[in-house]
Amino acid sequence: MIRTWHISTAPDAARARVDTARLAAAHGVSGMERARLTAALGAELRQCLTRGGTWRLDLRAATDPPEDGLLRAVVTSCDDTDDEGRPPWHMTVACGEGVPAADAEPVADDQETLADALLGADEDTALVLERLGEQEDLVTFHREELEQTNQGVLALHAELDAAGQAQLDLLAAERKARGEAEAARRRLTFLADASAVLTASLNHDEVVRRLESLLVPEYAGSVDVWLFDADDEDRVNAPRPAAAVVAARTGRPQYAADHPGDLPGVDDHPSAAPLPAAPLLCIPLGTRRTPQGVLILTPPAARWDADDVVMLIELTRRAGVAIDNARRFEHNRDIAETLQRALLTDLPTTPGLHLAARYLPATHGLNIGGDWYDAFRQPDGSLITVIGDVTGHGLHAAVMMSQLRTALRAYAVDGGTPGQLLTKLHIFLHHLQPELYATAVIARFHPDDPTLTWAAAGHPPPVLRTPDGQVHTLDAKPGAMLGIPLQQVIQDHTVTLTPGSTLALYTDGLVERRAQGIDPGIERLAAALGTFRSADLDADLDASADSLLHPLLADSERDDDVCLLLCHLHSRAAELAKTPTRLAF
Template structure:
C-alpha cells in the first residue's frame, strides 16, 4: 500500500500533531510505537522553520512523517495490514486525545508499578537492615565466643602448666633422701619462673628456724613466716585489694611487701615454712593453691629425708662401733677395709670379725645381712656377738654356722644372712664353712689365686634340721686368704662369675705388704663401681716358715 495522506505547509503545529495522531489511529499503528513516533514528530514540529512542510505517507506498511523540505522522514511507524484501517471517524483530534489518555493511563500504570517497586525496595531495605543487624549480633556473639574460648584455652593451658610443674617437682622431691640436695633442686625448679625468691625455713632447734638456701649473714624470718609456723595456717600478704578471701585456709592481708608463707606439716608435725615471693604480679588464687600442694609434697619429702638421715647416722655409728679391732699378734697377720655405700641406702649389714680362741686357733669371718638401715645394722651386731659366743668352744666352722642358722630361724624367721667362717689351727690347717656367701680366694706365695669352692644355704632359710658342711685345706706358709662381700664384685648387668674372675686377677696382680695389697684390690675393683652397696674386705696371711 502506497498513499500520501498529508502534504502541506505547517500552520499550527498542534493541529499538525493532531493530524499525525489521527493518522496513527487510522492506520492502526501499534500502541507501543505511538508514543515514540508522536514524540519524534512533536520535536520536529517544535523546531520547524517557516516554509517547512508536513508530509504523511504510508509506504510498504510503514507510516512516515516528514517535517522540513522533504529530505528525510522525521519518524516512521508500522501500520495495519494493507487495505485495513483502524479509523473510527472521530476526526483528527480524537486520535490525539486517545493517545494522551493512553499515555496518562500508561503513566498511571507505571506510577503504580513504581510505587509497588518502591514498596518492594523499602521492604527489601528493611529486610537487609534486619539481616545486617542479625549479622552484627551474630558477629558480636562469635567474637564473645571466640574470646571465651581463648580465655578457656588460656585457663586450661595454665592449669596444665601448673599440673606439669607439680608432677615435675614431685619427681624431683622423690629422687633424693638427702634433704639439702632435694631442697636445692626444689629451689632451682621454682626460682625464677614461678617465684622471684624462695626460702625454706626448717626447725633446727625448738622454736628456731634456719633458712635454706643459707643466708650470707644471720637472718630472721619475716613475721608472716613465724606466724605461719606458730599457727599452722598459710599466710599471704598481697598488694592487690579485695583478695582477703584469695583461697580457703589462707590468712590474707594487704601489704606492699608481698609474700606467701605455707607451713610444712608432715605426720602432724610442723617441720618449717615454705616462703615464696611473686615474680611480677601478685599471686592468684590458683598460684596459692599450687604452692599449698607444693608445700605438702615438700614436707613429706623433707620429713622422709630427715628421718632417713637420722637413721643412717645412727646405723653407721652402730656399725662402726661393732667393727672389731683385728688381732695384732699371733700366727696370722690381718687387715680389713670397710667402705659404706655412696648411693642409695647408705648403711647395710656387712660385717667382719677376727679373734683368737682360747685353744690358740684363729677365727676369721665375714657376713652380710639382707636389707639396709638401722634394722640391718642391729641384726649384724647380734650375729657378730652370736658368732663369737658359739665359736669359743665349737668343734669347727660348720657347727658354728649351723647353730647360728637355727638361732636366726627361730628368733627372726623373716631375716636372712650370709656368712663365711674360717678357723686356722696351730698346724696350719684351714677349715671353713660358707652359708650362701661369696667364695673366699686363696693366693699362694707364687701369686697363683684359687677360689675356695664349697658353700651352703643362707642363714635363716626355712630348712628344719639342716646342717652346713665344712671344708678344709692346708695352704702353703705365707699364703693370703681374702674374704669379701658382694659390694666389691657385683655390677648391674654383669654376671657374678665375671666379677669373681676380675677380683681374682686384681688379687693376683697386687704386690707388697698386706695393707698395700688390700688398697690395690679396692682401687682396681671399685674404679667402675657406683658404690650402691657396702664393701667389706678381710685379708689374713698365714705364718711363714
Template sequence: MIAPDTRRVTSVAQAVHVRILAARVTASLGTPAVERARFLTALTARLRECLGGGGAELTLTVRQDTPDGAALLLITAEAVRAGPGRMPPWRLTCRCPGPAAEGPVRPAGPDGTTLAEAVLAADEETAVIVRRLDEAERQLRSHREELHQTNQGVLALHAELDAAARTQRELLDAERAARGAAERARRLLTFLADASAAVTASLDREDILRCLPGLLVPEYASRVDVWLFDEPVGPDGARHAAAVTAARLDRPQHAGPHPGALPGVDDLPPSALSPDRPVLCLPLTARRTSGVLTLTAPGDRFDEDTSVMLVELGRRTAIALDNARRYEQHRDTAETLQRAQLTDLPHIEGLGLAARYLPATRGLNIGGDWYDVVPQPDGSVLAVMGDVTGHGLRAAVIMGQLRTALRAYAVENDGPARILTRLHRMLRHQQPNVYATAVIARFRPGDPHVAWAAAGHPPAVVRTPGGGVRLLDARPGVMLGVPLPFEYRDQVAELPPGSTLVLYTDGLVERRAHGIDPGIESLGRALAALGESALQDLDGCAGSLLGLLADDPERDDDVCLLLCRTPPEGQQAAPPLSDRRRSR
C-alpha cells in the same frame, strides 16, 4: 507505501488538523496508546514551535519500515518564511506495527464533528494513559512497599549479622582467653610436677634447699628464703613479720603495698624488709610446721594461679624436708646399730688381720653384711664373713642374731661345717623366708692348712707367698635358711706360711652389668699384683683393694672385706692393726 501529504500550518486550526491526522494515522496503523501519546505530545510541542516561528510546511509520509510489513510514520517540517526568526527544520518519526496502506493520507474534513471526535479520542487516549499511570503508580507503591519490607529485612539481617559478628568476636575472645588460661595452667602444672620431682629426688635437706632457688628464680620469685626452726639463727636473724605470722597461724601470708587477694592467703601490710615488692610466706607443714618458705615477687604482684601453684609446691617441699629429716634420724639409728655390730678385730698371735666395711650409698646405709674373728677355747681362730639377703634395718637385725648365735656355737669348739649347719637350722625355723650366705675359715697356730665351709657364699681367695692365687670353691653348700635340711661339710686347703686368705661379700665383686665372675677375676689379679713388701702393711692392702674394686660412688650393696695373713716361715705375726669398720 502511502503517498506523502503536505500541509501548511500557520494557524492553530491548521495545527489541530495536523495533529488529528497524525492521531488517526497512528491509530489506523495499530500504534500502542502509550507510544501514540508520546508521539502526539512531541508533535504538539513541535506545532507550537511552528506557530511561534511564523508557520511551517509539514509533510506526512507513511512507508514500510521492515520486511514483515511494519510501517514508519514520518513528519518533516520546513519553515514558511526566511529570516532571522526562521524556525529550523525538524523531523519526527513513529514506528507502527501495522502495515502501510496504499494511497494518500486523507482524513475527514475539519468540521465540528471531527474536532469533537478528536477531543473525545484524545480523552480516551488520556484515560488509557491515566489508567496505565494508575497501574504503574499502584505497582510502584507495591514495589515501594516491597522495597521497604526488603530494606527492613536487610536492616534486620544486618543487625543480626552484626550481633552474630559481635557474638563470634566474644566467643573468639573467650576461646583465646580459655586457651591462654589452659596453657598457663598446663605450664604451671608441668612446672609443679618437675619441681616436685626435683625436691623429692633427694633425702638430703641441704640438696633440697639448694635446688629451690634454681627452680623459682627468676620466673616465679626474685628471692627465696627458707627459715627452718631447728637450725641456728644467723647473725642478722631478721625475719619478715609475715613469716612469723605464717609460722604462728600455720597459714600462707601475703605482705605488699597492695592487697594480693590471693586464694587461701591472708593479706598483711608491706614488710619492712621488702617495702616495694610483695612477699609470699608459706608455712612448711607436713606432720608439723618445721619452717617457713618466703618468696619475694618477681614483679609488682603475685598472679592468682601462680600463687596456688606456689602454695602447693610449698606443701610438697615441706613433705620432702620432713622425709629427709626422718631419713636422717633412721640413718643415724642404723649407723649406730651397724657400728655396734662390727667389733674391733682381736689380737691373735700368728695371724695378721685387716678388715673393711663400706655401706651402700642408697637407702639407709645399713645392710646384712658382717665379718667377725672369734677365738675358740682350743686356741684356734674362726674368721667369718656373712651376708643376709635384702637391705635395711631388718637385714641388720637378722645379721646381729646370726652373729650372736655363731659366737655362742663357737664356744663349743665346733668346726665351720657344724656351726653353719646349726645356723641353717636356726634361721630356717625362727626366720622363715629369710636367707643368708656365710663362709667360715678356721686357723690353728702353726698349722699350714685351713679348714673352711661355705653356705652359698662367694669363694674365698688365697694368695700364696709366690704371688699365686687360687679360689676355695670346692662343693659349696646351700644358703642358710633355705627350706630344706642340709648338712655342711668341712673342706681343708693348704695354706703355706706367708699366705693371705681373703674373705669378702658379693658387694665387692658383683656388678649388674657384668655379673660376679669378672669381679672375682679382678680381685685375683689385684691380689697377685701385690708385692710381698706391700703385704707387710695388711691394712694398707685392704684399702688398696677397696680402691681398685669398690670405687663406684653409687653402690646398691654393702661391701665387706677381711684379710687373714699367716706369718712367713720363721717370723712371728705382727700385731693386728685396728680394723676400719666404716670407710666412705
C-alpha cells in the same frame, strides 16, 4: 504520503494537531507514541503562534528504505520570521507493522466539530494516563515487593551477621579453652616433673637447691627457703618479712603488696603492716606433723596467675613432704651408721698374724645392712675370723646380724670347729627368725698347727694367696644358707698355711654384679690379690686392703654392702714368735 498544513491561528493549529493524531492512528502508531507526538507538536505550535507569522506542518509517511515504517512531522516557517537560526522542528514515530496506510478525513471548520475532534484527540492522552496509572500501580506493587525483599535481605544479613558473630565467639572461646587446656597441661607436667626431681634426693639441702632452680625464672623472680631448724644460724636468725612470719604462725599462704592479690587460697597481708619493696608470696612448708618452714617468692616478669598460685601451693606442699622425708632419712641414716660402727669389731693385734677389715655401705638407700665381720680368740688359743651376710638391709638386718655375732661368740666359748659353730648358728637362726636367712664363712687359725680350718654356709668361697703369688679359691663343698628349713651338718675343710700366705674373706657385694653374676667377680678378686707382693702385705696390710678394693669397686655404684677381711700370715712369722717352732698369735 505527505500532508501539509499552514498555520497562522490557534484554530489552524488545533485542526493540524487533530489531523496529525488521526493520521498517526491510521498508520498504526501506538497510543503512547501518538500522545507523545501530539503533545510535542502542540507545544511547538504554541511557541510558533507566540512568535507570529504563518507556519507549515508537513507530515510524511515514508515507504522506502531505510525509513520505511516511520511517520515524520516537520514544522517550518513560511515567512522566514525565524531569524534566530534555529533548525526546523521535527519528530519521528514508528508506524504499526502490517497496517496499511490510510488517509484520515480532514476536520470541519465549524466550532462544534473542531471541539469534538479535540475531545477525541484527548483519548490518546487518557489512554496514556491510564497506562501511566497501571504502570504506577505496577511500580507501587514492585516497590512493596522490593521493600519486603529488602527487609528479608536485611533480616537475612542480620541473621548471617549474628551467625558470623556467634561463630567468631565460638572460635574465640575454643581458642581460649585450648589455651587454658594447654596451660593446665603445662602446669601439671611441670608439677609432675618437679615432684620427681624433688623426691629423687634424700638430702634436704639438695631438695632446697633443686626447688630454687625449678621455680626461677618461670614461676618466680627469686626464691628464699626459710627452714625453722636449719643448721645455718645466720639463715635462721636473719630478719624475715612480716608476711612470712604470719604464714609461719597461721599456716596459711600470705600475699604482701600495695594492692590486693585476690589469689585463691591466699590471704592478703594487712595493708597496715610494713609492705615489702616488691610483692611477696609466702607459702608454708607443711608436713604431716608441724610446719617446718616458709617458701618466700617474688613474682616473675608478669604477675602470678591464679592457676599458677594453686600449682605453687601444691608444689610447696610436696616440697615440704620431700624435705621432711629427707630429714627423716638423714636422721635414721645417722642412727644406723652409728649402730653399724658400734657393732663392727676392733680387730685383735696378734704377732705373726695381721688382720685388716673394710666395711663399705651400699651407695643406695639406708647405709646399713646385714654384713659383718668379727675376730676373737677361743679358750684354746685359736683365733676365729668370721665374715657373714644377713639377708635384707636396714635396722632389722643389723639387729639380726648383732644377734648372730653375739650367739657365735657365745657358742665359741665352749670350743668347736668352724663347721660345728655354723651348724649351731643355723639351728639358732631357724628357731629365732624362720623367715630370715644368712650366709657366713668361719676360718680358724691355731697357734700350734700351721693348718687353716674353715667352713662355709651359702657364702662366696674364701680366696687364699700363697707366698709364691699363686691364688686358690677354697671352693670345697659348702653348707646351705643358715636358717633355711633344712637339717644340716656343715663340714670343716683344711689347708696348710705357710708364712707369707694371705686369706681373703668377703661378702657378695664385693664381687657380684647384676649383669655379670658372681663368678667373674671372684676371678677379678683372685687376679687382684695375686698382683700383691708378700713384702707389701707384710709391710702394710691396711694399705693393701684399700688397694685391693679400689679396682673392684671403681666400675659401678654399689647396690649392696661390701665387707672384706684380710688375714695375712707374716713371712717371718717364726721369727716374730718367741718359740721358733711355734707360731705366735
